[in-house]
Amino acid sequence: DAGITQSPRHKVTETGTPVTLRCHQTENHRYMYWYRQDPGHGLRLIHYSYGVKDTDKGEVSDGYSVSRSKTEDFLLTLESATSSQTSVYFCAISDDRAAEAFFGQGTRLTVV
Amino acid sequence: AQTVTQSQPEMSVQEAETVTLSCTYDTSENNYYLFWYKQPPSRQMILVIRQEAYKQQNATENRFSVNFQKAAKSFSLKISDSQLGDTAMYFCAFMKPSNQFYFGTGTSLTVIP
Numbered sequence: 553d554a555g556i557t558q559s560p561r562h563k564v565t566e567t568g569t570p571v572t573l574r575c576h577q578t579e580n581h582r583y584m585y586w587y588r589q590d591p592g593h594g595l596r597l598i599h600y601s602y603g604v605k606d607t608d609k610g611e612v613s614d615g616y617s618v619s620r621s622k623t624e625d626f627l628l629t630l631e632s633a634t635s636s637q638t639s640v641y642f643c644a645i646s647d648d649r650a651a652e653a654f655f656g657q658g659t660r661l662t663v664v
Numbered sequence: 665a666q667t668v669t670q671s672q673p674e675m676s677v678q679e680a681e682t683v684t685l686s687c688t689y690d691t692s693e694n695n696y697y698l699f700w701y702k703q704p705p706s707r708q709m710i711l712v713i714r715q716e717a718y719k720q721q722n723a724t725e726n727r728f729s730v731n732f733q734k735a736a737k738s739f740s741l742k743i744s745d746s747q748l749g750d751t752a753m754y755f756c757a758f759m760k761p762s763n764q765f766y767f768g769t770g771t772s773l774t775v776i777p
Contacts, residue, residue, distance in 0.1 A: 583763045592673075594755060594769040602763070642709065646763050651697045651716070653757070653765050655709035 555579050558643050558656035565663055571630040573659050575643030577623075583646040584626040585653070586610075586618060588639040595642065601626055633663045668758050670768035677746045678776050684731075685741045685771050687756030693717075697759040698732065700741045703770075704752040712754070715739065743773075751775045 555578030565571050575584060583602055587595040587610075597610030599618040607618050615637060617629045630637055643656040667690045677683035689698070700712040715723045715732050722730050727747075731740045743750055756768040 585765065587767075592769060594670075595767040597765070600764065640707070644709075644765070646759075646765070648763065651759060652699070652711055652714060653709075653759075658707045 556643060556645055556654060556656040558641075558659050560659060561657065562660050563662070565633050565661070567634060567663055568632050571633050571661065573628045573641055573643075573661070575626045575628070575656060577626075577645050579645060579647070579654070580623060581645040581647040581650075581654075582623075584620065585644040585646070586616070586626065586628045587642045587644065588612065588637075589642060589658070590639050598628065598641075630661075633661075635663050637661065638663045668756050668766050668768040670756050670771050672771045673769070674772045674774070676774040676776055677743075679746055679748060681746055682742060682744045683746055683773065685743075685754055685756075685773065687739045687741070687768055689737050689739065689756070689758050689766075691737070691758065691760075693760055695761055698730075698739045699757040699759070700728070700730070700739075701755045701757060701767075702750075702752045703755065704749075709755075713741065746775045748775050748777060 557576045559574045585600040586598040596612045598616050601607045601620040619627045641659045644653040646653050669688045696717045698715045702710045702712045713725045713728050727744045729742045753770045755770050758766045
């Protein structure tokens with residue numbers, strides 16, 4: 553299995569609070585992604601990174617920011633959590649040599 | 665923009681039978697990859713099969729095979745000899761040369777004993 557760890561695995565937070573999810577990889581892969589999974593919507597890309605400090609927005613980036621200061625870590629921040637951000641969040645990694653996305657275990661976030 | 669469409673939200677199949685999951689996609693790219701991922705109740709995303717667009721031969725992995733029709737932008741997954749462990753959500757996915765991945769909305773497959 554690819555070395556990808558998401559933390560926390562579960563979190564309950566209150567509306568209006570900031571939340572940071574962490575993705576850590578040990579594979580030295582260039583690309584890292586944050587997706588959210590919601591029933592009826594599949595996986596939708598929030599942000600992705602193509603290198604240290606190189607990030608770009610995905611299709612559902614509003615209300616989210618990311619940072620990648622090291623190859624191995626990709627942080628997703630909900631600046632002010634809302635109930636619509638209740639979801640399962642997946643981190644994924646990829647590399648030019650491996651045409652495949654490897655996924656973390658997912659984080660279930662509930663905003664109350 | 666790239667889109668991936670899975671028009672079957674739910675499907676069921678009897679154990680040991682064969683089932684086909686449909687996927688269509690839209691892209692202006694000529695070189696790309698297509699995937700089927702499986703997500704069992706454990707929530708883990710597992711690669712089932714991969715197809716390179718420039719290869720005409722359909723990919724196979726044991727009981728899993730695809731029917732790749734590039735001109736029609738169709739990429740269906742056939743599961744033969746279905747097993748109870750095949751019960752899962754299946755996602756069709758597309759990868760651009762820039763390593764951006766796009767996923768369909770998923771098909772929930774239930775294998776009936």
